[in-house]
Every structure is written in C-alpha cells, then in structure tokens.
Amino acid sequence: MKPRLFKFMQLWYCALPGFLIGLGYTPSDAYAEWFKRNGMQS
Numbered sequence: 586m587k588p589r590l591f592k593f594m595q596l597w598y599c600a601l602p603g604f605l606i607g608l609g610y611t612p613s614d615a616y617a618e619w620f621k622r623n624g625m626q627s
Contacts, residue, residue, distance in 0.1 A: 605615070 602612070605611075
C-alpha cells in the first residue's frame with residue numbers, strides 16, 4: 586500500500602466516527618440499522 590494512501594485511510598478512520606457522533610449518529614444506531622437491513626432484528 587502506498588504510504589500516502591495509508592495516511593489518508595488512517596485520517597478517514599479517525600475522522601469518520603467523530604463526524605457521525607457529531608451528527609448524533611452513534612455506533613449503536615449504525616448496528617441497529619445494519620441488523621434491520623440484514624433481517625436479523627431481535
């Protein structure tokens with residue numbers, strides 16, 4: 586992997602969760618949505 590691309594991916598992985606949480610979109614919301622889409626709702 587190119588170092589530049591790797592650095593960009595690192596930045597992306599750090600920024601994305603903060604961005605989603607800033608929107609009030611918590612990981613639990615994401616999991617609930619994913620389970621709904623996959624028909625695994627408990």
